[in-house]
Amino acid sequence: MNSTLYMNQDTGVQQKDAIVIENMSKRFDRFLLDKISFRVPSGSIMGFVGENGAGKTTTIKAILNLLYPDEGSIRIWGHPSDSLSKDLRAQIGVVFEGSNLHDNLTTDNINKIMGNIYPNWDQNEFYNYLNRFKLPKKKKIKDFSRGMKMKLSISIALSHAAKLLVLDEATSGLDPMVREEILDIFMDFIQDEGHTILFSTHIISDIEKIADYVTFIHEGKIVFCENKDELIYRHGIIRCRRDDIAKIDKSFIIGIRENSFGTELMIKDVDAFKRRYKEFVPERATIEEIMLFISRGRKD
Amino acid sequence: MKGLITKDFINISKSFWVIGVLVIFYGAISFVSDSPSSFSGLFTLIIAMYMLSTYSLDEMAKWDIYALTMPLTRDKLVQGKYLMMLILSFMGFLLNMVVLLTLNILTKSESLFDGIEIAVVGAVLVIVFYSIVIPFITNLGIVKARLYFIIIYMVPFMAGSFISKRIKASNTNPPDGLITFIEVVIKNAYIIVPLIMIAALGISYFISIRIYRKKEF
Incomplete structure (x- = not known):
């Protein structure tokens, strides 16, 4: 900081x-x-x-x-x-x-x-x-x-x-x-x-x-x-299928949430992630989502 | 410190009217019974009881935790309470004197000195009482400390009563040494009693400061 x-x-x-x-x-x-x-x-x-x-x-x-x-x-x-x-x-x-x-x-x-x-x-x-x-x-x-x-x-x-x-x-x-x-x-x-x-x-x-x-x-x-701004900027959510998790380097993943509609991943270092994975489009994350993924989401 | 005393006074002043009622009530009884010294010491005790109210009100508001975020040290908070206690004891004594003097003039009685003596003893008792209880309140808070007050004052009373009954039952006289000791104490009470009061106050203050410095909120 x-x-x-x-x-x-x-x-x-x-x-x-x-x-x-x-x-x-x-x-x-x-x-x-x-x-x-x-x-x-x-x-x-x-x-x-x-x-x-x-x-x-x-x-x-x-x-x-x-x-x-x-x-x-x-x-x-x-x-x-x-x-x-x-x-x-x-x-x-x-x-x-x-x-x-x-x-x-x-x-x-x-x-x-x-x-x-x-x-x-x-x-x-x-x-x-x-x-x-x-x-x-x-x-x-x-x-x-x-x-x-x-x-x-x-x-x-x-x-x-x-x-x-x-x-x-x-x-x-x-x-x-x-x-x-x-x-x-x-x-x-x-x-x-x-x-x-x-x-x-x-x-x-x-x-x-x-x-x-x-x-x-x-x-x-x-x-x-x-x-705060950097925190929001650096994090993103991607929505994907469960099988896609295996394709993503674990060092990017902060937390995983699964529900009946699919899988959500909280990603850090969004810029690097975007450069590496063109097929996934991270959405903007709120602080609340970042906190929830960290505290309640699983890692793998 | 001035702020803490102001706070306590504002808080208890909301129920000062009770004292006015009691002064009129007991004053009238004393006047009718032609005995001005009957209630000497009473007002010291009544005003001193307001001290417990200051603790209760602080505890209900969770004042201490807030006060300690202000430019006040832990020592100042303890000092504030002791000073308040002494001020209230003195105020009670003064009120006693005013009531006593007024009644003596009205009833043309000559028992002023007896009344003053009782009022002084009342003030000393109040100070010694609080010297004992303030460290307990400081450590436990007023709610828990109340239970200890009962133990502190009931145990010696019950023990004294028990021993007294046993002595009477055994029909034996107290040892001469004890009687001589008590006579010396009574004779020098004007020196011994203030010394005991000052010692109790000093030890109490020292203990309370030590407790409060370590206290966590």
């Missing part, structure tokens, strides 16, 4: 990635996050995808220092994630799936609380977002819908001059209209080159809409971490 350089504010050294995870492992009773490594380039949106229980939330918790990896390292803007300064932590906005705010609070209360927690809290920005999202100021959070709670969490994350947004399933369970509205906000946020988003979700269509890069985690292991 190619990354651009950025200036580390503390050291003055140019760095290329907002987040770098190297060989990070975490073992639980029934789950292993297995030596995962990936980078989130500064100024980009990284879609972090995988099925439920694949290890997305565990990885995000490790990045946020909410749990301690058994081995490996995590660096944010070049600094170890477990020893970030207060100023750097204040530049990270986090949105979890639940709102994590007390039910009996109002948005005015939250403004007061966050104003005393974040040194760079921008009250005007917060109320601007509340207005934009049409969130009431006096209503208690317990009376908010799920979509409203999520919008509130996003408003908080965007009201303290955050440069890195970490979103864990922020759009899950929301209706398409609200999701679209939230994705637009993320697109606005990323217009600033210094801003970065790590966006974990299992809704692949959201990733296809906004992500620059895609990291796919499956059963605790990183399967790929690639530029």
